[in-house]
Amino acid sequence: MTRAAVLRAPHTALQVTDITLPAPAPGQVRVKLAAAGVCHSDLSLTNGTMRVPLPAVLGHEGAGTVTEVGEGVAHLAPGDPVVLNWAPSCGTCHSCGLGEVWLCADALTGAGDVYARTADDGTALHPGLNVAAFAEETVVAANCVLPAPQGIPLTDAALLGCAVLTGYGAVHHSARVREGETVVVYGVGGVGLAAIQSARLAKAGQVIAVDVSPAKEELARQAGATDYLVASDATAKDVRRLTGGHGADVAVECVGRAATIRTAWESTRRGGRTTVVGIGGKDQQVTFNALEIFHWGRTLTGCVYGNSDPARDLPVLAEHIRAGRLDLASMVTERITLDGIPAAFDTMLAGKGGRALVVF
Template sequence: MVRAAVLSAVNAPLEITEISLPDPGPGQVGVRLAAAGVCHSDLSLSRGVLRQPVPAVLGHEGAGTVTAVGEGVTAVAPGDRVVLNWAPSCGTCHFCAKLGEPWLCLHANAATTVPYARGADGTELYPGLSTAAFAEETVVPERAVLPLPDGIPLTDAALLGCAVLTGYGAVHHCARVAPGESVAVFGVGGIGLAVLQSARIAGAERIVAVDVSEDKAELAAAAGATDFVLSSETTAKEIRALTGGWGADVAVECVGRSSTIRAAWSSTRRGGRVAVVGIGGKEDMVSFSALEVFHFARTLSGCVYGNCDPARDLPVVAAHVREGRLDLGALVTERVGLDGIADAFDAMRAGRGGRTLVVF
């Protein structure tokens, strides 16, 4: 038996309880978690914004040590340090094999719909986003673990599994920020902080952070922001003023609301690029006039998992960490035990802090 945070139903509070894990079966890997980041996607899953069979153990941003492997597993062995991959590509579907876009894999979350453990009363439990990282241990498919490169602290490595790969990819793969460009980042949470650091790594000249909380200004500056704008109805106008009247070359939206997507769009120059990382509700509609779409010639792109191939990008990001260009610890504003997840969810709802890291 291991301790885990269980979501019994949509919108129910998480319950810290004991669950029973099976030994890894063929093609599966057992992992003892060192840490798990609390991501806004976990909040979306608990609210039903993202589909997730319940009851479930949430958590998808994690790192730990392999405890056991099932028959046929060759990628890792007991004792290996690994990062969980919440969207493992199958390598064979249309998006993976034909288009080379593994972040859109049709089967990335196949394990989400298959029970993987049982509660103390025998109830079948589902793994949140295939990984179930809000537990002392988990069992995942082999392709859902990535060997952790040397030189990265195992606890902080949890952040690589979602926030850092997503933020880094949004800048380098989706928006393709070039040296000397200006970037506006909407939302200074865990992913937003990773975007700010990644924009600095990309050589952006002006980096404007936007948030509803003025308390985020110091965090943003430490991550690389040159300017901070408090979110309001005049946000786009303020960003244009900071960029010579033209607007930012790139805007990255990390909130997932129609109002911030619209503001990000309006804050960019003619021909600018907007990457939407935040996950919004299907009823929250964004509006553009037909004329402005033509006139401004901007590009608006959804960004899934930073358009990353985790197996390719994890070693690149790890090198930035080892060489001091990317500071994982700067993303974390609180470290808690498993019992602190509920408070971390409250902080996300209120827009407080950066990433909360659950340390086991």
């Protein structure tokens, strides 16, 4: 028996309840969670922007300790610290064959499976985004975990499962920020803070943070922002003003709204690059006219999971963390229990704070 936060229907609050987990089947492992981050993608699952079979246990950014392994799992053992990998690549599909493992066609094939049941009436539960991290314990496929980096507390390592990989990858893999370039980051949440720190790691010459909340300026500057703007109708002009009238070389959009995507694109120079990390709904339509696309010569690129390969990138991130170049703890503005997730969603919707972290 273990406690978990269950989404029973769209647009309803998560309910914390007891669930029963089966023993790991062949190829599976059981993990006791140390911490789980509350991500905007979880909110997108609750409001229907992204779909998930229901009822489901959400949560996809977490770290913990293996407590039991199923038959055939030889590379993991009880006691191993691990980071959850919600989008494991199959290695055989077309995208994986191209080396684009973040676009794996089979990454979420297990998300529709029944993995647990409620303790009260035996209702079948699905694992939201494969790993169901909003629970004290979870059972996942063995390829849904990666070795946790040595020397990093598991409560910090939880953020590596999504926010840090996504923000780092958006800067280093998608936008490919070069030394001395100017970067503007839209949205100072968990991913945005990771992107700001990553821009600093890339030795960007200027890092401008943009958010609707004036209260986030200190968070942004601590992460490495050289300038801060409160979002307005004049944001693109303000970015150009701060960049000698040219605009930024790179914009990273971490909000997922049509207006913000358009503003991010407008705030880059001729030939500038915009990478969109935020997940928007189908109703969010971004429009451009044909002449401006030609005239400005800008690029607009989607970014999934930071275009990252977790197996490749986690060791790189771990070295930055151990060397003090990347600070995970500073991204966390609230530590909560499972019962605090609905309030954390409200805080997120209000545009407040950085990352909320469920600590078990």
